[in-house]
Amino acid sequence: MVDGLTLWKQLLQVQEPWVVQACRADEFNRCMAVWIGVEAPRSWFGLGRQRVAQGGAEASWRHTGFGGWRVQVHVRVPTGSEMPRHPWAGEAGMPFTRALDRQILSLLNEGVSMNGVCAILDLPVAEVWRYRYALDHGRHAVTSTEAQPASVVISDGAAPPVAPPAAPISSRVPDLDDPVWQRLMDGTLALDVRVLGLQLLLSRTRSQVALIADEEVRRMKLRDLHRYFVKNERMLVHELRQLLPEAA
């Protein structure tokens, strides 16, 4: 049996050092409040160290709903720490978490009216107006890469996949759709790799892909690999010399 804290940790994809500290259900209003904070660090090597300050202000945001329940996330940020950039948190002064932010923005971009957004996502009109006002006045921006963990799939279907970087016009790196990437990723195409970053990335990707059945996650790993080649093409002369003859 999974307890409530563990369940919310999984649903919100909360990762160390953050932990779900409490959750409380308001059944009358079908609203779940979740509190997230930083776990005290474990001691290491038996050497006593001071604990990370647990004080600090609490911020609160409305999050994407689950099963018809509203979700309000409260985050206590240790004094001196930045506001977290994860999907379950928002920006200071804004009403919504980044995950909900992206849902609202994608609906607005599809031409859904403000009232429509409120109805679809069960949001108060005043809060959406506040959000829209901040957007219109340049006080808030939603970026496609922020708070999107590289190894996580958004389960609520709200976030569009991050587009792969376009290769420079003169790039020799094969297109993302070239089957050579799949072969490289699953290890059926072996390269003599001399660049440390690629050795580490390729090794990690292959060990992960061997355990991943989900096609979308595999596709995301493939995009990461392609992105590495696009960004680091200049230092991959030896590797591209082997890869290009194998490309379609």
Next chain:
Amino acid sequence: MSALENGLMGLDDAAALIEAGHFLMIAGDEALLRSLPAGNWMGGTIPYFMGSDGGQVSRDRLFVTRVPVDAGRPEIRSYDITSIDHVCADGPMNGFSLIIIPAFSAVHSLYARKAPGFEDMFIKPVAGWVAGCHLDDLGRVAPLVVSGPGLDFDAERAVVMHVPLPPDRYAHVHIANVMRQGEGAVLRFPDTGFSAGRCTVDGVDTTLAAYLEACQADLRLPLVADYGGASVNVSIKGVDRVAGRVDFYAPVFEDVAYRLAAPVDFSADPEAEAGGEAALWSCNCILNYLYCGLEGRRGAAPGGPMTFGEIAYLLLNQTQVFLEIEEL
């Protein structure tokens, strides 16, 4: 770059470089670092170095590396356990990030265990080291890092310098590691962590402590993982035979296969790494300093601090790390 701008030097020379406005990474004893003026530098505590005249422990010299400023002003900032996962994502699109982490801190532990999953890890170059202390002070003195602009000394946060490069240059991080996987059993661990009890040895469930005892392992030899041709070490800190537990200086990962390193001659002279002479910066491991008896002996160029951990993307042990700036 002259030796005066990249190497061991006294306090006055380092202070002069700071006051000239250069961006610097500085390694040295805490008292010396506290005597430096505010400026465009980041630092970490360590009194062990490999200089042009050999390995040495010094409380009155600093190892200074001048960072190129050719494509905009580098950014110096600190990261704690809540933000360290963005260290690569925050790096420049073309450039590199230098990092110093205080040893034994929570951010040290978190980086070591979680870095492979950080956003943009491996995509953008990150290199650096783990600040330490004199071994006589172990357990009494906290390793520190310093953010030079505010002279902020910190035992719990990492300090990072994000350095942009012009389009005709790129950063290249590489390593020199004399350790290779031996011919022994394949070791796998059920959990990621800095200590291990149970493990599988060629698929048979046992404890690592029992395996090391059975093969009378030289505990100076690390466990070695093969990451696609790159040998990555996990050094052994100690074995608690009663508890059946082995402690490490870096974590073992649950999804990685290890073997004990093949025997090496610790008294052999260090071999020069190809390209090492041209490196902007390098660091090596305090364990190599101790096990290889490097005090007073020349090591591979270009020298640098002998640290409590080396960072070439991941936290490494018993490895020399190089950062080179290549031109097209």
